[in-house]
Amino acid sequence: MVSPPELKYTTEHEWVRVEGDTGTIGITDYAQDQLGDIVFVELPAAGAAISSAQKFGEIESVKAVSELFAPVSGEVTEANSGLADSPEAVNDDPYGDGWMIKVRLSDVAELAKLLSADEYEAIIEAEDA
Amino acid sequence: MSPETETLLHTPLHAEHSALGARLVPFAGWEMSVQYAGIVEEHRVVREASGMFDVSHMGRFEVRGPEAGRFLRYLCTWDVASLEPGAGHYAAACREDGGILDDVYVFRLEDERWLIVVNAANAPKMLGWMASHVARFDARLVDRHRSTAMIAVQGPDALARLDAVVGAQFVRSLKPRRCGETDWNGQVLFASRTGYTGEDGLELVIDGRGGPALWRALLDADVRPCGLGARDTLRLEAALLLYGNDIDEATNPFEVGLDWVVTLDDGADFLGREALRRMAERGVGRQLVCLRALGRGIMRGGHAIRDGGLDVGVVTSGGFSPTLGVSIGLGVLPPALGEVGARLEVDVRGKPLPVEVVPRPFYKRPKKSKETNGQPA
Numbered sequence: 001m002v003s004p005p006e007l008k009y010t011t012e013h014e015w016v017r018v019e020g021d022t023g024t025i026g027i028t029d030y031a032q033d034q035l036g037d038i039v040f041v042e043l044p045a046a047g048a049a050i051s052s053a054q055k056f057g058e059i060e061s062v063k064a065v066s067e068l069f070a071p072v073s074g075e076v077t078e079a080n081s082g083l084a085d086s087p088e089a090v091n092d093d094p095y096g097d098g099w100m101i102k103v104r105l106s107d108v109a110e111l112a113k114l115l116s117a118d119e120y121e122a123i124i125e126a127e128d129a
Numbered sequence: 130m131s132p133e134t135e136t137l138l139h140t141p142l143h144a145e146h147s148a149l150g151a152r153l154v155p156f157a158g159w160e161m162s163v164q165y166a167g168i169v170e171e172h173r174v175v176r177e178a179s180g181m182f183d184v185s186h187m188g189r190f191e192v193r194g195p196e197a198g199r200f201l202r203y204l205c206t207w208d209v210a211s212l213e214p215g216a217g218h219y220a221a222a223c224r225e226d227g228g229i230l231d232d233v234y235v236f237r238l239e240d241e242r243w244l245i246v247v248n249a250a251n252a253p254k255m256l257g258w259m260a261s262h263v264a265r266f267d268a269r270l271v272d273r274h275r276s277t278a279m280i281a282v283q284g285p286d287a288l289a290r291l292d293a294v295v296g297a298q299f300v301r302s303l304k305p306r307r308c309g310e311t312d313w314n315g316q317v318l319f320a321s322r323t324g325y326t327g328e329d330g331l332e333l334v335i336d337g338r339g340g341p342a343l344w345r346a347l348l349d350a351d352v353r354p355c356g357l358g359a360r361d362t363l364r365l366e367a368a369l370l371l372y373g374n375d376i377d378e379a380t381n382p383f384e385v386g387l388d389w390v391v392t393l394d395d396g397a398d399f400l401g402r403e404a405l406r407r408m409a410e411r412g413v414g415r416q417l418v419c420l421r422a423l424g425r426g427i428m429r430g431g432h433a434i435r436d437g438g439l440d441v442g443v444v445t446s447g448g449f450s451p452t453l454g455v456s457i458g459l460g461v462l463p464p465a466l467g468e469v470g471a472r473l474e475v476d477v478r479g480k481p482l483p484v485e486v487v488p489r490p491f492y493k494r495p496k497k498s499k500e501t502n503g504q505p506a
Contacts, residue, residue: 040456065427
């Protein structure tokens with residue numbers, strides 16, 4: 001399992017890709033593997049405000065429902081509409097087609113609090129141990 | 130790891146699951162496989178080909194003696210005493226007040242030798258219950274729970290795969306609900322044409338020492354390993370009840386559509402008989418229904434069913450149906466609200482999910498031509 005080095009991560013297994021003032025958010029490969037077959041993702045609509053470390057949505061696998069936590073604060077500019085019909089994209093391509101929302105970052109200083117790929121991998125290794 | 134993993138029981142097939150990379154979880158005191166390749170994939174394999182489940186955690190007790198049949202009739206709501214050797218039937222075991230202690234399968238192996246299969250979570254309770262009643266009968270209980278392995282082989286291809294592993298003559302002699310024993314690798318192999326998936330297939334019981342060899346022989350015959358996750362989605366589509374979710378001691382058989390396993394007219398005395406007779410006369414205040422989501426969102430056990438803003442019932446089991454591609458669930462409702470076609474809402478953590486009451490079950494396997502059923506009767 002290789003976590004893309006250009007992303008930032010949370011201990012709750014979300015990632016964010018920052019391009020300019022936009023952050024794209026999803027869940028990690030480790031998270032999708034732990035959840036198993038994903039069958040429903042509930043996301044905020046464009047225009048909604050999300051706050052760092054607060055719940056922004058829900059994800060349901062065949063087995064269970066889990067909450068999604070925002071790695072950063074900002075305004076949602078787009079939600080991945082493809083996940084409505086193909087939630088399995090989160091399993092198949094968690095860092096690509098399985099992205100969830102794009103947000104306009106309101107506080108870039110928050111990024112410094114997130115984990116690097118190496119730091120995140122150390123955490124999941126500890127969880128698996 | 131959590132401290133309770135230290136005390137979890139292992140089935141005779143535990144090492145096989147570890148070797149296959151299964152994801153293991155605690156279940157009813159046992160460490161069991163929840164999945165191998167993934168729940169949806171395993172679900173599809175069972176619907177389209179064949180899969181197998183380690184169900185060794187299910188309680189198995191032999192009952193022997195001249196009054197074994199009379200004892201089991203006293204224990205069960207259905208007239209199991211009418212079974213002939215080689216036959217089996219599903220039943221409930223009730224308390225005197227009609228509450229369901231467990232749902233069970235009873236097989237008559239020989240005139241004076243029977244097998245009762247109970248739920249894993251209820252096995253200690255049922256052993257105690259049976260032990261407290263068996264003394265009145267010329268019969269004795271033999272606990273086979275820990276000494277044997279049990280494997281359910283299910284799917285449209287299951288019998289063909291079993292032909293190769295167990296022997297076609299034996300496999301094809303077993304009609305639905307029938308059971309028998311044969312020799313496999315020098316050991317006694319019990320098989321019944323039963324299951325918990327909505328598909329055809331057999332459930333096998335063998336001495337624990339022979340379990341791994343049987344499991345591997347089935348793997349070699351291209352039967353895919355499946356975990357308890359798929360077992361749950363499969364049974365939900367088939368609208369088969371899960372004890373602890375859909376039924377418990379506060380439930381009576383009539384409320385959950387189990388009228389067909391209550392025999393009141395055979396003159397036999399059995400535990401719960403008087404209470405059940407009164408309930409049958411009085412009718413039920415709630416009934417089990419099948420719910421199908423009309424929107425996205427997943428109903429789960431425990432969610433309220435609402436009608437016009439009022440709580441009218443509860444989802445007892447819910448989840449995602451891989452076959453139908455939507456959420457389905459079992460729930461209890463007042464009979465007047467549970468007619469097929471009725472539209473209601475399920476409260477999914479504060480969000481309303483529109484649902485419709487649909488006929489039971491959600492999934493029924495396609496009828497197959499006669500030749501797949503083997504030898505002429």
